[in-house]
Amino acid sequence: MSDVLVSPSLLSADFANIQRDVEMLNESKADFIHIDIMDGVFVPNISFGFSVTKAVLKYAKKPMDFHLMIINPDHYLEACVDSGAEIISVHFETCNHLHRTVSRIRELGAKAGVTINPHTPVTVLDSILPHIDLVLVMSVNPGYGGQKFIGTTYEKISQLRNMADRLNPDLIIEVDGGVNLETGAKLVSAGANMLVAGNFVFTSPDPPATIESLKNL
Ligand code: DX5
Ligand code: ZN
Numbered sequence: 309m310s311d312v313l314v315s316p317s318l319l320s321a322d323f324a325n326i327q328r329d330v331e332m333l334n335e336s337k338a339d340f341i342h343i344d345i346m347d348g349v350f351v352p353n354i355s356f357g358f359s360v361t362k363a364v365l366k367y368a369k370k371p372m373d374f375h376l377m378i379i380n381p382d383h384y385l386e387a388c389v390d391s392g393a394e395i396i397s398v399h400f401e402t403c404n405h406l407h408r409t410v411s412r413i414r415e416l417g418a419k420a421g422v423t424i425n426p427h428t429p430v431t432v433l434d435s436i437l438p439h440i441d442l443v444l445v446m447s448v449n450p451g452y453g454g455q456k457f458i459g460t461t462y463e464k465i466s467q468l469r470n471m472a473d474r475l476n477p478d479l480i481i482e483v484d485g486g487v488n489l490e491t492g493a494k495l496v497s498a499g500a501n502m503l504v505a506g507n508f509v510f511t512s513p514d515p516p517a518t519i520e521s522l523k524n525l
Contacts, residue, residue, distance in 0.1 A: 496525050
């Protein structure tokens with residue numbers, strides 16, 4: 309059994325029953341709760357904002373893993389921390405001064421993550437890798453839950469794990485989009501050690517058991 313971290317995405321929860329779904333995650337083997345913030349500009353969809361995440365914080369007993377799919381993420385880093393963010397991941401594609409942004413995230417006391425879209429090669433991360441805690445590799449185009457996994461991600465994970473062995477051996481490699489038991493197993497053997505799962509968890513008949521099966525990959 310590996311020690312893969314599992315971060316179910318609240319994007320696939322029942323928004324009319326968020327408290328119930330957060331309490332389900334509290335009782336499950338999930339390591340984090342993945343919070344997808346979308347602005348309708350960087351991605352073609354809007355999810356929820358900080359009034360919702362602050363309400364979630366009242367019930368969440370798991371640490372929160374924020375994925376910012378927004379332009380100008382620097383404006384919202386403190387709001388993430390105020391909403392309980394333990395990890396904040398910003399998109400490489402949205403940051404002109406990425407080193408400044410990840411330094412600020414760490415100053416605020418959170419772990420700093422950089423996210424890359426499916427079209428972005430892992431090689432662009434070479435210089436930033438020693439300065440961050442996590443890379444979030446998108447295995448779908450961000451914006452929606454329930455999309456089909458992009459198969460070229462496996463090779464990106466192997467390449468990134470090789471880079472991390474050289475530049476940052478403690479790096480967490482998280483993958484987001486289309487994760488299920490089959491894709492998850494291949495991702496873990498390629499070198500990923502944190503899996504996001506939205507649709508697969510929340511549409512399953514027994515979400516806590518599904519989370520446990522991902523933990524056991
Ligand atoms: C997609 C989000 C994901 C999403 C994953 O833009 O970043 O976190 O919730 O959903 P699934 O696991 O359903 O592909
Ligand atoms: Zn996400």
